[in-house]
Amino acid sequence: MALEPKVYIVGAGPGDPDLITVKGLRLIGQADVILYTDSLVNEELIARAGDHAEVHHSSGMDLEEMVEIMREAVAAGKSVARVHTGDPSVYGAILEQMALLKRHRIPVEIIPGVSSVFAAAAVLQAELTVPDLTQTVILTRAEGRTPVPEREQLRDLASHHCTVALFLSATLAKKVVKEFLEAGWSEHTPVAVVQRATWPDQKVVRTTLKDLDKDLREAGIRMHAMILAGWALDPTLVDRDEHRSKLYDKTFTHGYRKGVSASE
Numbered sequence: 001m002a003l004e005p006k007v008y009i010v011g012a013g014p015g016d017p018d019l020i021t022v023k024g025l026r027l028i029g030q031a032d033v034i035l036y037t038d039s040l041v042n043e044e045l046i047a048r049a050g051d052h053a054e055v056h057h058s059s060g061m062d063l064e065e066m067v068e069i070m071r072e073a074v075a076a077g078k079s080v081a082r083v084h085t086g087d088p089s090v091y092g093a094i095l096e097q098m099a100l101l102k103r104h105r106i107p108v109e110i111i112p113g114v115s116s117v118f119a120a121a122a123v124l125q126a127e128l129t130v131p132d133l134t135q136t137v138i139l140t141r142a143e144g145r146t147p148v149p150e151r152e153q154l155r156d157l158a159s160h161h162c163t164v165a166l167f168l169s170a171t172l173a174k175k176v177v178k179e180f181l182e183a184g185w186s187e188h189t190p191v192a193v194v195q196r197a198t199w200p201d202q203k204v205v206r207t208t209l210k211d212l213d214k215d216l217r218e219a220g221i222r223m224h225a226m227i228l229a230g231w232a233l234d235p236t237l238v239d240r241d242e243h244r245s246k247l248y249d250k251t252f253t254h255g256y257r258k259g260v261s262a263s264e
């Protein structure tokens with residue numbers, strides 16, 4: 001069945017071509033036009049486009065050029081899959097595309113993807129929200145050339161002592177460490193970095209705040225890396241019993257399951 005003439009913004013996932021949603025993959029297979037940018041979108045996914053599809057690599061195009069391709073296609077009754085790395089809603093720069101598309105009255109549908117933050121957590125076999133340790137994850141970036149609002153400076157966010165996921169920050173490790181220490185974090189706090197999570201050349205570095213900058217330099221990691229910081233990244237947690245969720249505790253009663261002691 002032909003797709004509706006509109007723009008489907010598809011999250012491609014972190015790299016492994018099996019980590020796209022069923023719907024995202026179906027849309028890539030059926031769309032008349034495919035537009036993708038990032039070197040982090042796996043070519044294996046783009047190879048799943050139908051024989052009839054017109055495929056555009058959008059690096060080197062400006063926003064207006066990209067939107068013009070989408071506009072022309074939809075005006076001709078065609079469907080467009082605009083493929084983004086990870087999940088489109090996180091640092092995906094989709095707002096500016098949607099704003100222009102809206103001006104041209106072009107309908108848009110967004111298909112979520114597996115963000116690199118969750119792919120990295122999976123690679124590390126980490127739970128980012130550990131009972132009694134932290135129940136919060138902050139997704140952010142260090143301030144480099146792209147400004148971060150004053151009220152979201154790392155030192156303020158880090159004052160919550162929760163899990164912090166840093167996108168786009170591998171070259172800013174020194175600054176990250178300084179701000180976390182200023183927020184009162186111990187220099188022994190575990191930090192894990194996953195570069196190119198789920199790709200065949202993925203790299204994992206487990207370190208501490210103190211050694212983050214040195215270890216990233218030694219590993220040659222400058223881009224395409226997810227930095228996860230906080231005690232939830234302590235690799236020894238899994239060998240200890242102290243941080244159990246109440247969910248599977250037999251003395252805990254909740255709406256769907258009566259705890260053994262409560263019902264006995």
Ligand SMILES: C[S@@+](CC[C@H](N)C(=O)[O-])C[C@H]1O[C@@H](n2cnc3c(N)ncnc32)[C@H](O)[C@@H]1O
Nearest residue numbers: 014086087091115116167168196197224225226
């Ligand atoms: C422009 S942002 C896009 C984020 C993407 N929308 C997501 O949800 O993962 C690019 C940054 O995402 C992170 N990233 C994307 N894919 C990654 C991967 N496979 N492994 C590690 N980090 C990744 C890196 O921090 C990279 O600098």
